[in-house]
Amino acid sequence: LILFCQHPALCERLKNVRVLLYKNPSLVDEVRALRNKNEFGVGFKILDSIPAVIYLVARYHRSLEKGLNAAVQVSLAGDSDTIPAMVGAILGAYHGFSTFPKYWLDQLYDGTSAWEKRVSAKREQQDLGFISWKEVLWQTDKLYSLVP
Structure with missing residues (x-):
């Protein structure tokens, strides 16, 4: 994604996604990092939501439930429905309906x-x-x- 990025601020945040994925932080550190408005952000604007969504989907691609729980934790400091909705839509499409907890x-x-x-x-x-x-x-x- 970074190769095709044309918006400098978004490109920088996508680089931050890659760095954070390599760090493999605990959930607490992950939430703290994603809530940092200078590096990621958790708002409803594209610049403040897409990097966090990309990170969460990449990090939690194996578990819809863990991905959505992390998305909710991250977004409680900002726009509390946009990020979980996007993460849930992507992971739900990837895993299928049967993975939603009963x-x-x-x-x-x-x-x-x-x-x-x-x-x-x-x-x-x-x-x-x-x-x-x-x-x-x-x-x-x-x-x-x-x-x-």
Whole structure:
């Protein structure tokens, strides 16, 4: 990424990503480093979010849960949803739906009930019956796992 970077400040922060990855810091030191506005930043602007996202995805590419937990810890000092949302989207796409912890999904019901009602109403209009949001996500994950 550094080779294709054309924005000097972003290039510098991407270099910091590489340096921090080689240091392999503890979570506490990692959070402290990523919150440093002069080296990374944890805001909603591209310059303040993308370097942290790239670092977290590279560091935690083996574990969606650890990656999201680290993203939340890092972003508590700044924009608390942008960085975790991007890290979760990338790691979720990489690992697939089945890697999301069940206890996380069990807590989503209330947050998705309005969406579930819309899906249900649409299905009833089409006379296809009701399908749960979990089934929709499972089928989507199954579909994407078939793509080469």
